[in-house]
Amino acid sequence: MRHALRWIVMAGVWSALAGTAWGAEAPVPPAESSSTILEAIAFYAMAAVALLSGLAILVSRNLVRNVVCLLAALGAVAGLYFLLAANLLGAIQLIVYAGGTLVLITFGVMLTSRPGSDRQLVRGWERIAGGVVCVTLFIGLCMVLLCTEWATVAASAEPTTVAAVGRALLTDYLVPFELASVLLLVMLIGAAYLVRRDGESGAEDDADRC
Amino acid sequence: MTELTTEFWFPPAGQLGWFAPELALIATIVAVVAVPIILGRRARLSACVALLGVVAALLLTGDVGRRVAEEAAAGLAPPGAPPMLIADNFAVFFKAFLLLFLTLVTVLWLFGLTGRRPALARRFAAHSVEFFVLLLGSALGMMVMVSTLNLLMIILAIELASLPSYALAGYDKRDPAGAEASLKYVLFGAVTAAITLYGVSLLYGAFGTLDIPTIAAAMAGGGAGVGAALGLLGLCVGIGFKISAVPFHFWCPDVFEGATIEVATWLSVASKAAGLGLLLRVVTAMGSLDDALAITVGIVATATCTLANFAAYRQQNVKRILAYSSIAHAGYMLMAAAVFVPAASEAEPNLAASALLLYLLTYLFMNFGVFAATACVEWETGSSALSNFIGLGRRAPWLAVPMAVCLLSLVGLPPLGGFLAKWWLLVALGSGAAEHDRLWGLVLVLVLNTLFSLYYYLRIIYMMFLRTEWSRPAPLAPHVGGLVLVNACAVVLLLFGTLGARAVKLLADEYAVHLYAAPLARAAAALVP
Numbered sequence: 001m002r003h004a005l006r007w008i009v010m011a012g013v014w015s016a017l018a019g020t021a022w023g024a025e026a027p028v029p030p031a032e033s034s035s036t037i038l039e040a041i042a043f044y045a046m047a048a049v050a051l052l053s054g055l056a057i058l059v060s061r062n063l064v065r066n067v068v069c070l071l072a073a074l075g076a077v078a079g080l081y082f083l084l085a086a087n088l089l090g091a092i093q094l095i096v097y098a099g100g101t102l103v104l105i106t107f108g109v110m111l112t113s114r115p116g117s118d119r120q121l122v123r124g125w126e127r128i129a130g131g132v133v134c135v136t137l138f139i140g141l142c143m144v145l146l147c148t149e150w151a152t153v154a155a156s157a158e159p160t161t162v163a164a165v166g167r168a169l170l171t172d173y174l175v176p177f178e179l180a181s182v183l184l185l186v187m188l189i190g191a192a193y194l195v196r197r198d199g200e201s202g203a204e205d206d207a208d209r210c
Numbered sequence: 211m212t213e214l215t216t217e218f219w220f221p222p223a224g225q226l227g228w229f230a231p232e233l234a235l236i237a238t239i240v241a242v243v244a245v246p247i248i249l250g251r252r253a254r255l256s257a258c259v260a261l262l263g264v265v266a267a268l269l270l271t272g273d274v275g276r277r278v279a280e281e282a283a284a285g286l287a288p289p290g291a292p293p294m295l296i297a298d299n300f301a302v303f304f305k306a307f308l309l310l311f312l313t314l315v316t317v318l319w320l321f322g323l324t325g326r327r328p329a330l331a332r333r334f335a336a337h338s339v340e341f342f343v344l345l346l347g348s349a350l351g352m353m354v355m356v357s358t359l360n361l362l363m364i365i366l367a368i369e370l371a372s373l374p375s376y377a378l379a380g381y382d383k384r385d386p387a388g389a390e391a392s393l394k395y396v397l398f399g400a401v402t403a404a405i406t407l408y409g410v411s412l413l414y415g416a417f418g419t420l421d422i423p424t425i426a427a428a429m430a431g432g433g434a435g436v437g438a439a440l441g442l443l444g445l446c447v448g449i450g451f452k453i454s455a456v457p458f459h460f461w462c463p464d465v466f467e468g469a470t471i472e473v474a475t476w477l478s479v480a481s482k483a484a485g486l487g488l489l490l491r492v493v494t495a496m497g498s499l500d501d502a503l504a505i506t507v508g509i510v511a512t513a514t515c516t517l518a519n520f521a522a523y524r525q526q527n528v529k530r531i532l533a534y535s536s537i538a539h540a541g542y543m544l545m546a547a548a549v550f551v552p553a554a555s556e557a558e559p560n561l562a563a564s565a566l567l568l569y570l571l572t573y574l575f576m577n578f579g580v581f582a583a584t585a586c587v588e589w590e591t592g593s594s595a596l597s598n599f600i601g602l603g604r605r606a607p608w609l610a611v612p613m614a615v616c617l618l619s620l621v622g623l624p625p626l627g628g629f630l631a632k633w634w635l636l637v638a639l640g641s642g643a644a645e646h647d648r649l650w651g652l653v654l655v656l657v658l659n660t661l662f663s664l665y666y667y668l669r670i671i672y673m674m675f676l677r678t679e680w681s682r683p684a685p686l687a688p689h690v691g692g693l694v695l696v697n698a699c700a701v702v703l704l705l706f707g708t709l710g711a712r713a714v715k716l717l718a719d720e721y722a723v724h725l726y727a728a729p730l731a732r733a734a735a736a737l738v739p
Binding site for chain 2: 140141143144147148149150151170171172173174175176179180182183185186187189190191192193194
């Protein structure tokens, strides 16, 4: 059953790759210069790396191998961002996800995993239900990919997007920006509370004055 | 440097003034952290600072409400862009509602300090600062949820409401049930947040804007495709999680059982109210869309209340029963969102919206009453198992009688507020059914579910008054403050059902006008210099 599911997922990923290729074909202008061909080659190479490493995460049962594959997938997506001239987003992707989050995950995996603890406790009908949901979602997303007319944005003439993003954060998106800062403050306090190991004595000290 | 500062947009004071309650809440969060640094960490001090801030925010909401009554609506909008935040009468109602409930929960928490067993109370008192920062943070998120139509703000608001709730669910760190509840809540929340974000990215990709009225206009102009539909569905998943509508309800009973009673009380009303407010806003903004959204909401509502009512039959813990009861009530209130037949004019109260507001207001008191009564029992006996309620009618009549009143109101029996809430919901459904026959189905579902729910509410009342024990049970001495709260709720429900019925209906009508996006767009246009 698991093998069947894997094949379904693999087939899904490959057709998604084909769909992306089909979608990427459309905006390429008919006048083929060498730079567009190079761009196309870079796009397909990075998309292939992203998808293949994504697939490897699904197939591999080894957590450390999964993490390495995730690194490759995140790096390839960062490459796609660079290709789209969104260099700030690409840099953030590399620094925050590939650099920060992934290292955190690696440490988490290494500190907590025990041999044999990754056994799946999934029942038969749950696999079937999951498979049905995945296939439905996949068909839906394929339809979206093929049928929607995406709003296109003209490429920016500026060499970098950093200034534009900074300006947007302090003008049009000032309110969400500030709200995000409140969110981070509240969660910082919440996280500090949850991870702090309060010894009996410390808690009592505080509590005596209640 | 100079170039940048000229471009920098700071909201003018005139616009910021409309959002004084939110600003007051942010200031309170800072104060809750800062005051103990100066005056020392004391539980009552934190609670009082929080209470002061919340009451101030409530007063400011009243002030904004008065201004909204004069000018209809206003928004916080960057120059030349649609508003990020909206202040209209709908938002004012929900903000006042959330702040009132926040006040009640804070008071309940204060009573818990003396009502609980000393060892437990000390443990909770030691972390009052964190508790109130998280509670106020989630309240702020919910207030933003009901006052925005911008997809980015909606995502941020849902996260600001949810993330502190996950931490609150595991607030008692030594209780393994709380940790399990918290983990379950986080996992469900993370998956639904991912789906919501994906849906929103589809919407943005298809329309190139984050403003829902603009998207609705583009969809009405024939731009509605599969991408938009799937995007909207993703957004609805996020909202469905907040109101624990049926495919996303699994977290609810476990979180209510595992979390402390104050947290469960807060989530049972506030999370649902904010989600319903947001849903109604999105649905009315998308009003020009065809019926697909309304039919989906109707089906979800039916599934929600029916499944919840049957699942409640087998529960042995009062908090779990109440969790399923709150899911069922979310289902009833979802029905109001499925109607959205526009009123004759913008200035006329919208029947469905009015029914929803009235239901929410009544639901606040009946649910809070039952939860406060459960809290009293839990503080005394240490658990909320149904067996702890046996013979409560004789052990603590001043607790059992008002609790029974609140339970009967949850069923929807005549002399109480719950009956009128259901009645006006039926009226709204009936008037909608004149236009769409399918709404008769919802009428039937509502009536049948009221009958189904009778069993498990009456089961608690039976345990309290009629079940006899072999051994004579020890008398219970509930906390006096808790008793006052429960009795006050029962009195309010009696008033809602009898003398105050007309006043409550008028109040709901007053806030159910100008629901549509048109006045908002006008207000936003007026604000752009």
